[in-house]
Amino acid sequence: MVxxxxxxxxxxVVLWILAIASTLFLLYAFFRFILAPVLHTMQxxxxxxxxxxxxxxxxxxQKERRKQVxxxxxxGHIATRLVGIKEDHLHLAFHKERDLEEYQIAVEPGxxxxxxxxxxxHLEYMRGKETFESRELIGHPAGFRIAAMVxxxxxIQYVEFELSTRFVMNRMGEEKMKFILELKRIFPGLDSKxxxxxxxxxxxxxxxxxxxxxxx
Numbered sequence: 001m002v003x004x005x006x007x008x009x010x011x012x013v014v015l016w017i018l019a020i021a022s023t024l025f026l027l028y029a030f031f032r033f034i035l036a037p038v039l040h041t042m043q044x045x046x047x048x049x050x051x052x053x054x055x056x057x058x059x060x061x062q063k064e065r066r067k068q069v070x071x072x073x074x075x076g077h078i079a080t081r082l083v084g085i086k087e088d089h090l091h092l093a094f095h096k097e098r099d100l101e102e103y104q105i106a107v108e109p110g111x112x113x114x115x116x117x118x119x120x121x122h123l124e125y126m127r128g129k130e131t132f133e134s135r136e137l138i139g140h141p142a143g144f145r146i147a148a149m150v151x152x153x154x155x156i157q158y159v160e161f162e163l164s165t166r167f168v169m170n171r172m173g174e175e176k177m178k179f180i181l182e183l184k185r186i187f188p189g190l191d192s193k194x195x196x197x198x199x200x201x202x203x204x205x206x207x208x209x210x211x212x213x214x215x216x
Contacts, residue, residue: 005045008153025209048082049201050183051189058094059168060103065096069181071146071161072110073200078181080159082190083202086111094179098144101177103134105163108141112150114158116143125153137165143184157203160185180216 056078060067070076072087080089088110095104107115114123118136121146132142141164147155161181168172168178189204 007017010058047079047081047199050078052077052183052185056181058181060094060096061175062096063099067094068092069094070110071144071159071181074198078183080146081200082148082159083194083200084157085146085159089113089146090107091143092163092181101175103177104131105134105137105146106131112147112155114145114147114155116145118142134165134179137163155187158185158187160187164207 026189046081050180056069060065069078069092071078071080071090073082073085073089075087090113091108091110093106093108095106097103100136107113107126109115109126109128113126115126115130116123116142117130117132123143141162144161144163145155145158146161147158149155149157160183162184164180164182165177166180167175170176186203191202191204194202
């Protein structure tokens with residue numbers, strides 16, 4: 001007759017603890033690496049596009065001195081979620097002068113962009129990188145027309161942004177320059193019924209009278 005194996009109570013408790021810990025770890029790993037990315041993707045896909053009046057504020061820390069901001073379709077700091085807009089369609093680079101509250105701003109197009117520099121009245125098609133100083137923005141915002149469709153040298157479908165600046169006080173009581181990138185216009189509008197599987201929308205249909213008004 002084989003004698004029965006008696007497992008000490010302490011060992012039994014340790015085995016139960018290990019089993020529970022292993023189960024919890026597997027559940028955490030499943031949520032962290034499988035479920036969470038799926039939920040994030042679904043949430044991102046179902047998120048609405050920014051509306052006219054949306055603002056993105058840019059405040060550069062004294063230590064970093066540099067900041068990059070991009071506008072694209074689904075990636076970047078501002079996702080327009082519009083057909084025809086490219087990733088990194090508009091790229092802004094802010095470089096702070098050492099010990100001075102002055103910045104150099106570089107604008108680089110990744111797709112068709114019409115740019116109105118500070119103190120300028122008209123938009124011009126960007127053919128390359130443009131730079132200007134932050135002090136030029138005071139009272140004279142810069143404009144960006146990010147075109148999803150261009151016909152005969154002019155934008156037919158586009159998203160228009162304006163970059164302005166104002167001074168604010170930080171926690172240290174120091175005056176800092178804050179940049180504000182505001183979505184001013186979506187032309188000819190957004191068709192809310194055209195969301196595709198990626199969460200991207202189409203522009204509204206362009207009416208003849210709207211096209212003539214835009215041309216004038």
